[in-house]
Amino acid sequence: KNIAILAGDGIGPEVTAEAVKALDAVAETFGHQFQYSEALIGAAAIDATGNPFPEATEESCKSADAILFGAIGDPKYDNDPNAKVRPEQGLLKMRKNLGLFANVRPVSSYDALLPISPLKEHIIKGTDFVVFRELTGGIYFGEPRGRSEDGNTAFDSCVYSKNEIERISHLAFKAAQSRRKKLTLVDKANVLATSRLWRETVKELSKQYPEVELDFMFVDNAAMKIIQNPKDFDVVLTENMFGDIITDEASVISGSLGLLPSASLGTKSSLFEPIHGSYPQAAGKGVANPLGAILSAAMLLEYAFDLKEESQIIKDAVAKSLEAGFATEDIQKENPKSTKEVGDFVVE
Amino acid sequence: KNIAILAGDGIGPEVTAEAVKALDAVAETFGHQFQYSEALIGAAAIDATGNPFPEATEESCKSADAILFGAIGDPKYDNDPNAKVRPEQGLLKMRKNLGLFANVRPVSSYDALLPISPLKEHIIKGTDFVVFRELTGGIYFGEPRGRSEDGNTAFDSCVYSKNEIERISHLAFKAAQSRRKKLTLVDKANVLATSRLWRETVKELSKQYPEVELDFMFVDNAAMKIIQNPKDFDVVLTENMFGDIITDEASVISGSLGLLPSASLGTKSSLFEPIHGSYPQAAGKGVANPLGAILSAAMLLEYAFDLKEESQIIKDAVAKSLEAGFATEDIQKENPKSTKEVGDFVVE
Numbered sequence: 001k002n003i004a005i006l007a008g009d010g011i012g013p014e015v016t017a018e019a020v021k022a023l024d025a026v027a028e029t030f031g032h033q034f035q036y037s038e039a040l041i042g043a044a045a046i047d048a049t050g051n052p053f054p055e056a057t058e059e060s061c062k063s064a065d066a067i068l069f070g071a072i073g074d075p076k077y078d079n080d081p082n083a084k085v086r087p088e089q090g091l092l093k094m095r096k097n098l099g100l101f102a103n104v105r106p107v108s109s110y111d112a113l114l115p116i117s118p119l120k121e122h123i124i125k126g127t128d129f130v131v132f133r134e135l136t137g138g139i140y141f142g143e144p145r146g147r148s149e150d151g152n153t154a155f156d157s158c159v160y161s162k163n164e165i166e167r168i169s170h171l172a173f174k175a176a177q178s179r180r181k182k183l184t185l186v187d188k189a190n191v192l193a194t195s196r197l198w199r200e201t202v203k204e205l206s207k208q209y210p211e212v213e214l215d216f217m218f219v220d221n222a223a224m225k226i227i228q229n230p231k232d233f234d235v236v237l238t239e240n241m242f243g244d245i246i247t248d249e250a251s252v253i254s255g256s257l258g259l260l261p262s263a264s265l266g267t268k269s270s271l272f273e274p275i276h277g278s279y280p281q282a283a284g285k286g287v288a289n290p291l292g293a294i295l296s297a298a299m300l301l302e303y304a305f306d307l308k309e310e311s312q313i314i315k316d317a318v319a320k321s322l323e324a325g326f327a328t329e330d331i332q333k334e335n336p337k338s339t340k341e342v343g344d345f346v347v348e
Numbered sequence: 349k350n351i352a353i354l355a356g357d358g359i360g361p362e363v364t365a366e367a368v369k370a371l372d373a374v375a376e377t378f379g380h381q382f383q384y385s386e387a388l389i390g391a392a393a394i395d396a397t398g399n400p401f402p403e404a405t406e407e408s409c410k411s412a413d414a415i416l417f418g419a420i421g422d423p424k425y426d427n428d429p430n431a432k433v434r435p436e437q438g439l440l441k442m443r444k445n446l447g448l449f450a451n452v453r454p455v456s457s458y459d460a461l462l463p464i465s466p467l468k469e470h471i472i473k474g475t476d477f478v479v480f481r482e483l484t485g486g487i488y489f490g491e492p493r494g495r496s497e498d499g500n501t502a503f504d505s506c507v508y509s510k511n512e513i514e515r516i517s518h519l520a521f522k523a524a525q526s527r528r529k530k531l532t533l534v535d536k537a538n539v540l541a542t543s544r545l546w547r548e549t550v551k552e553l554s555k556q557y558p559e560v561e562l563d564f565m566f567v568d569n570a571a572m573k574i575i576q577n578p579k580d581f582d583v584v585l586t587e588n589m590f591g592d593i594i595t596d597e598a599s600v601i602s603g604s605l606g607l608l609p610s611a612s613l614g615t616k617s618s619l620f621e622p623i624h625g626s627y628p629q630a631a632g633k634g635v636a637n638p639l640g641a642i643l644s645a646a647m648l649l650e651y652a653f654d655l656k657e658e659s660q661i662i663k664d665a666v667a668k669s670l671e672a673g674f675a676t677e678d679i680q681k682e683n684p685k686s687t688k689e690v691g692d693f694v695v696e
């Protein structure tokens with residue numbers, strides 16, 4: 001199996017290295033062969049080629065069986081809102097060009113981390129839901145977008161077709177079928193035309209999944225309910241921008257953003273990445289939490305290669321490292337371990 | 349002083365009645381004269397006139413010195429995404445026609461309610477910030493919006509002008525000046541053209557407020573930070589849709605949505621409303637929390653009439669009712685009080 005490695009910016013390279021170590025350990029134990037090809041993306045790619053998602057990287061992704069991604073983003077671009085080339089463009093172009101339309105983010109609580117969550121234990125203990133966020137449509141990509149000629153007005157467009165809504169909805173309904181059979185569509189149908197199309201389309205589709213209970217929630221209400229009653233959710237389905245916001249919000253449930261993996265699925269490619277982003281302040285210090293990246297490798301094994309046992313063994317090792325209190329500083333204030341030490345523990 | 353009363357739908361009429369009682373008590377104690385004129389809005393207005401924001405209501409608002417608003421929304425419209433007339437249209441039309449461009453939502457923790465918040469006490473104790481949400485622009489109002497001819501594609505437009513950004517930003521900077529001098533702009537400048545205009549404009553404007561520390565935060569990150577470190581915020585400034593989401597999210601800090609008031613300010617009119625919405629399941633049962641509405645009346649006295657002492661006396665009475673454990677079922681699980689009983693206690 002070929003895996004493209006896009007380590008990217010900030011802490012991306014450090015955490016991806018630990019994920020690769022975990023994959024290697026699995027390969028050795030189970031007798032698999034994983035071949036890696038590294039490619040540039042983000043600010044690292046801009047520095048080297050002027051392009052945040054170079055063609056060589058796209059080729060590398062397209063010829064791989066799965067993609068393991070670190071993070072992109074560099075503060076030097078955030079402070080220059082009009083920079084012509086920005087790392088995020090590479091990420092968005094990659095999602096679009098590889099057709100990665102469904103971003104899947106599981107959210108669960110870890111008993112060992114209940115003390116460090118900002119939420120009370122009885123609220124989060126037992127939380128287990130998964131968010132399906134549409135990833136290649138909506139206001140992230142809609143045209144027209146830009147500035148008026150005089151520069152005094154800016155505009156973005158949110159656009160969705162029935163087709164775009166249907167393909168991710170099928171995945172979400174199927175996930176619900178194999179889980180607790182509940183699907184919540186999060187939208188703003190009381191204001192947005194696109195949300196009304198989502199509601200209409202998903203309602204229509206739900207006839208094909210009669211055993212799944214479908215409900216609708218406005219995004220403002222959902223932002224509240226995810227904190228108040230996270231255990232009420234099973235599968236959450238939503239559009240690109242709302243998904244961006246509520247998945248990051250939901251990450252507080254686990255106690256650390258550093259823990260959360262994600263999968264981005266398309267018809268031809270699939271990509272796996274921790275949701276934490278490039279966290280530039282921590283880059284190079286050996287303090288970044290590698291578990292999000294390592295769990296992304298576990299998702300890769302399950303979703304891209306259908307290697308369930310191999311995936312589970314990684315997840316178990318991660319749970320063990322947390323139970324043992326063997327964790328980086330985001331989780332373990334006293335006597336924190338380094339990125340590499342945590343990676344080694346998981347491999348062990 | 350003339351106050352237009354727009355009680356609206358669901359629990360709106362019940363909670364507004366208690367707010368009026370509080371205003372009357374203040375008027376009597378301090379020797380003021382408040383005249384009320386009631387007008388229709390929302391589903392109630394559709395039922396009576398076919399129009400969710402009838403002209404008579406608009407006139408009534410325009411000739412009033414301030415507007416006290418309850419809530420709008422009725423589930424019979426939510427299940428019909430293509431209904432031509434919907435209550436929310438009345439709310440949005442009102443905001444637009446009255447030019448209520450700045451929605452101000454204070455968020456603070458109440459010591460008496462720390463036990464019922466889903467967040468841990470050390471996280472929220474001492475929280476005190478205020479969100480300035482732009483209310484008449486962005487994706488709520490941008491054109492074009494609607495469906496393609498074949499019905500298979502839907503679109504919304506997010507549009508902002510420099511002007512729209514500046515007028516609310518001035519209010520937010522001024523608020524920061526009189527508070528802890530920190531302003532956080534929440535946007536998605538790594539993706540949206542409108543957000544880049546926000547960032548650019550606010551940065552430029554900040555030169556006029558050198559004593560205010562300005563920082564920028566992506567909305568996904570803000571959705572996380574508001575839960576993790578709510579005490580870090582002082583004044584939050586953001587566009588319409590992001591404001592909708594993060595203010596509802598932030599409401600969990602107080603322990604109950606039923607507690608939170610808001611002001612919507614324009615150049616000619618100002619409107620005050622609890623943020624809880626119409627909560628149809630509770631309508632007519634006498635269980636709705638009137639404190640959000642009562643605190644909205646307190647904001648009205650302060651913002652619209654500059655009656656600071658009168659405003660404070662209401663806020664103190666609300667705090668007392670909470671300390672006394674004299675509260676509705678959203679707060680007080682055992683032996684909850686009715687809407688009216690809580691209103692009477694505050695008046696007393």
Ligand SMILES: CC(C)[C@H](C(=O)O)[C@@H](O)C(=O)O
Nearest residue numbers: 072073088091244538539568
């Ligand atoms: C970096 C940014 C463009 C990206 C997004 O908004 O999608 C990130 O927040 C994410 O969620 O992967």
Ligand SMILES: CC(C)[C@H](C(=O)O)[C@@H](O)C(=O)O
Nearest residue numbers: 190191220420421436439592
């Ligand atoms: C009812 C709805 C249209 C409204 C909004 O989204 O602005 C509400 O959620 C609010 O925040 O006042």
